[in-house]
Amino acid sequence: AQSVAQPEDQVNVAEGNPLTVKCTYSVSGNPYLFWYVQYPNRGLQFLLKYITGDNLVKGSYGFEAEFNKSQTSFHLKKPSALVSDSALYFCAVRDRNFGNEKLTFGTGTRLTIIP
Amino acid sequence: GAVVSQHPSWVICKSGTSVKIECRSLDFQATTMFWYRQFPKQSLMLMATSNEGSKATYEQGVEKDKFLINHASLTLSTLTVTSAHPEDSSFYICQGLASSYNEQFFGPGTRLTVL
Numbered sequence: 683a684q685s686v687a688q689p690e691d692q693v694n695v696a697e698g699n700p701l702t703v704k705c706t707y708s709v710s711g712n713p714y715l716f717w718y719v720q721y722p723n724r725g726l727q728f729l730l731k732y733i734t735g736d737n738l739v740k741g742s743y744g745f746e747a748e749f750n751k752s753q754t755s756f757h758l759k760k761p762s763a764l765v766s767d768s769a770l771y772f773c774a775v776r777d778r779n780f781g782n783e784k785l786t787f788g789t790g791t792r793l794t795i796i797p
Numbered sequence: 798g799a800v801v802s803q804h805p806s807w808v809i810c811k812s813g814t815s816v817k818i819e820c821r822s823l824d825f826q827a828t829t830m831f832w833y834r835q836f837p838k839q840s841l842m843l844m845a846t847s848n849e850g851s852k853a854t855y856e857q858g859v860e861k862d863k864f865l866i867n868h869a870s871l872t873l874s875t876l877t878v879t880s881a882h883p884e885d886s887s888f889y890i891c892q893g894l895a896s897s898y899n900e901q902f903f904g905p906g907t908r909l910t911v912l
């Protein structure tokens with residue numbers, strides 16, 4: 683069974699500072715990994731994904747994430763936080779096998795950027 | 798990215814009534830649709846997976862007779878909450894899988910409130 687852990691329910695960062703939202707995963711074989719952002723009463727917006735290749739993945743709104751196979755992690759990062767980055771962030775994992783496209787989500791991390 | 802729409806975006810109904818939520822893939826063919834439920838301040842929980850033209854596969858603990866899913870075409874899936882009760886109040890989100898390029902896209906969600 684695949685699983686995702688987001689160890690921090692809440693992360694507070696001062697505007698302009700770098701931010702990190704942590705994610706670790708467990709899956710048999712090699713995973714597809716995703717980050718999504720959710721604003722209040724809205725659906726999920728795709729930020730970035732890791733499929734294969736370069737371990738550092740760049741996504742929307744200046745976000746990036748680094749796939750670390752040995753640590754089974756896929757932490758989300760941004761060099762300089764904006765107040766508008768305040769939202770709920772979800773990490774998700776998916777098996778690579780065709781026919782098993784179910785996404786498993788972490789519990790979410792609420793990111794608050796302090797002006 | 799591709800677009801998935803949901804209708805209605807929010808609905809308020811009386812206890813005991815049924816509510817239908819539509820999920821449409823607007824610019825791609827979704828051979829598979831996923832339906833999620835999200836309670837306040839919680840993560841997305843997969844309810845069921847539906848493939849076009851076949852019966853949905855429900856996750857453990859999800860009542861298939863209460864949450865009726867129909868996926869009659871490659872662009873439309875519906876979720877009907879039958880005999881809704883206040884505990885069914887939640888945010889329901891669909892996700893379409895574009896098999897032609899193995900990408901998944903979320904709808905904006907439907908907020909259901911049962912009085």
